[in-house]
Amino acid sequence: MKIAILSVSKKGLNLSFKIKELLDKDSTIIKCDIYHKDVKNNFNLLFYEYDAIIAIMASGILIRSISHLLESKTTDPAILNIDDNGNFVISMLSGHLGGANQLTSKISTLINATPVITTSTDVNKKLGIDVLAKDLYLYIDNTKEILHFNKSILESKEVSFTVNSNGNYDYLFEYLNNNTLEMDVSIYFSSRINDNEIEVECDNHKIILRPRKIVFGIGCKRGKSSIEIKKAIDKVLNDLNMDISRINMFSSAEIKKDEKGILDLSKELNIPVNFVEIDKLKLFKSEDIQKSDFVMSKFGIPGVCEPSALITAGYDSKLIYKKTAFDGVTVSVALSNKKIIK
Structure with a gap:
């Protein structure tokens, strides 16, 4: 993950350096750059260049600065909001596919802050289909179905996974075994499924997942x-x-x-x-x-x-x-x- 940290105050800048020092030790963070002030112009640049942006500023400044840049949950970067004192780390945008929720948990642990995550599946301890796809590095063909799937999962409806028995899906079985929480999950094998696909069905809707x-x-x-x-x-x-x-x-x-x-x-x-x-x-x-x-x-x-x-x-x-x-x-x-x- 490539991360940009943007601050507006002297305290925020000091916190930026602290976070960068900690993240630079993490092998999953490919690079971490610091930017200070010139918020509007910096956001216009950073929004398309980084996987995640950590905004150390008031939430109002953040929201007004990025509102014109928002496009889709499948393409927008992860956006985190932190106060100058580092008391709270808030997952603001792209919590699942963009990885903002995971990064929020990571940063809050590093700086001993309180994480704030508001996505429904997370607060209800349910596994979102987009979370599964991100965690397993799977490509979702029909992303418009994500909302329906996660809503159905929240309503405790059955989720079925169908794969070809010739493929190696140990990673999927291991993940489901450890992460389904209270979900009602079934696994089926069928020769009609290509061995590079995972078919997921829930409440008469279907999503195809393909490994990257x-x-x-x-x-x-x-x-x-x-x-x-x-x-x-x-x-x-x-x-x-x-x-x-x-x-x-x-x-x-x-x-x-x-x-x-x-x-x-x-x-x-x-x-x-x-x-x-x-x-x-x-x-x-x-x-x-x-x-x-x-x-x-x-x-x-x-x-x-x-x-x-x-x-x-x-x-x-x-x-x-x-x-x-x-x-x-x-x-x-x-x-x-x-x-x-x-």
Whole structure:
């Protein structure tokens, strides 16, 4: 997640620096930038450039500043509102698909503030269908059905999930087992469902969910074993609260194509690995990757795990876990912008 923090007062600016310092330690935060004053012009810029905006200001200023920018719950960034004293963190916009509710909980914990979340499914301890889609990195084809689904879920109506038995949906079953709360959930298997789809029905309405491609970029020192690499991947999976069955592919640079640890792990987990050509890595440009002076001087490329993950995930993909080192193994995670089509 790329986050902008916008403040208007000196106290708000000091709180901005405190929040940034804490978020910079979080591998799921790709970057965090601070902006101060010039609220209207800054919002016009930040609204389209960041996944989330933390506004440290009065709620009236915030609402008046973004009202003309609002478009859709599927595209608007997450907006959080915090008072100058950091007493309350309020999820204002895009609570589910945009991730504002999760970020509100994270920030409030970091600064010891009270989280304020008002979405109906959350306050009634129900699982919204858009929350499930976001948590599992699934693409919703027919987003207009979200409102009806969540209303029906609030009324305790049955929700059924149908998948193809040939697909690996361990991540879905694990998630439903741990997160359905008081929902009435059923799971069915049918050959009429494509193995890259999840059909969800509730109260005679239907939503199709499709996985977005998730690529784990891997870099490592020469000779790292599959056990050591797997240990690093498990740490990342834990940080993302992600089941290993959700990984679609590993990636690394062409210089690692004979790295036994990566090859062995790919075989053990039955997850394919893509080794990106050096020429493609040299040409790749992104403001989000962390450039390595050592890798650049030795191989002429900006890095290994982040650019290879982004290239493999496809055009307009984004990082959801920045390069993080684990005892000689570096891991990053890229998410495709599109659904997987087979």
